[in-house]
Amino acid sequence: MARVTNDVTIRDVAKHAGVSAKTVSRVINEEPFVRDSTRAKVLQAINELGFVVDLSAKRLATGQAYAIGLIYHNASWHYILEVQKAVLQAAREAGYSTVMLPCDVCAE
Incomplete structure (x- = not known):
């Protein structure tokens, strides 16, 4: 059963998917140059762990208000x-x- 909690981090998702935190970030931000198979693994890990993007952190990291x-x-x-x-x-x-x-x- 998927664990739904706000304490799941990008690093947790990366470890679960067997990729780097930067790769998870690229998938979350819909950046190009991520293999479809890798993107699918990351999205599956996000779903299984119940990862939720922290909009405050995203705003701080990108400098955009959203x-x-x-x-x-x-x-x-x-x-x-x-x-x-x-x-x-x-x-x-x-x-x-x-x-x-x-x-x-x-x-x-």
């Missing part, structure tokens, strides 16, 4: 909730966090 901001005017518009839900879902699926800010004082 965040999307949604600023909107008039929260009472009938469609804003559907827009918010769609943005949240799409961002989550792409590995981004979201910041939503209602703009009560927007220029007309």
Whole structure:
């Protein structure tokens, strides 16, 4: 049975798959030049160990925010909730966090 925990590291995945930590990193970041068979071994190890990418660590390592901001005017518009839900879902699926800010004082 797969162990699902947040304390699994890239090194744990690498050891389980029999590859280097850099290879695991390349697979996680969808970089090229990783053999299909190696990529499959790493993905299987990730699944079996329940590895979850630490977005804070990824942001720190890459210098990228992986965040999307949604600023909107008039929260009472009938469609804003559907827009918010769609943005949240799409961002989550792409590995981004979201910041939503209602703009009560927007220029007309």
